[in-house]
Amino acid sequence: MDQQEKRLIKKVKKGDQQAFAELVERYKNSVFAICLRMVGNAQEAEDLSQEAFIRAYNHIDQYDHERKFSTWLFRIATNLSIDFLRRRKSNISLDAVVPGTEGLSLNAMLPDQTEQPEELAVRKETEEMVQNEIKKLPEKYRSAVVLKYIEDLSLKEISEIMDIPVGTVKTRIHRGREMLRKMMMAGGGDRA
């Protein structure tokens, strides 16, 4: 962890909210990406991301500075997302009505200016397909796969975030990968 980040965290521990704002700026897109791919809905992902940061702020004293701050923060975000998924299971009916297509864009999201409309349409379609398959993964596989492929984290970091041995992380990624492969191949079959 770099020195500047250490300084920021020291300030946050003293209650400096401006310093905390800098940490939010640093990590908000990563936290949002984790939540978005975990729950598959931008609005809910934004709410969860906010909650993750608020929790991090309120419990900053529990952060062990020997570890990476991002590990601790991503752990909060992952756990909140899993809790959310478990809570949502109790009213699945709402979910089943609108499969996957809900709320993938949001006010708080900046539009990507570089893309042509057609590329955008194709990409959106692929994204929805992939997101729908991710949604079908059991949550323990899902979190391992998301941390690995969305955040590009090492197996070691994932094991710290999920608080499980590296071997278990590997097994979950392998199973998740295999399930996704089957679903993607069974699904569209269209490899555009």
Add this chain to the structure above:
Amino acid sequence: MSCTNKKYLSLMNKVLDEEATEREKHELYEHLDSCNECRVHFNELTYSTELLRRLAHPQLSAAFTKSVLDQLPAEKRHVILRWGSRHPVLTAVAICAVPMSLVVIGARHQTRDKNDYVLVNVSGDQT
């Protein structure tokens, strides 16, 4: 899969986890050259993970950060401490103001005590 050699499936996983040695990679690729089934399987795995990697990473605007800050608990004594170190003169004035206001409150308190006394007396007279 009907390719009976399970070894290659675990080699695929090793390669995808980026934990395979050059030798192991070579061993897998050599097998893929001759085994259609494993080749398809490996391509599908690679393709699926590639799709995952290519998922968008949306960028959140400054509104997000502001919204988080708005929801944080109000800064407490730390605010005063930091503010104090930035504005020593104003802090000194503020600190002087505390005993002054205590005097004022004390004075008010005294007056009220007198009034109370009067009231008690009045009611005492009535009984």
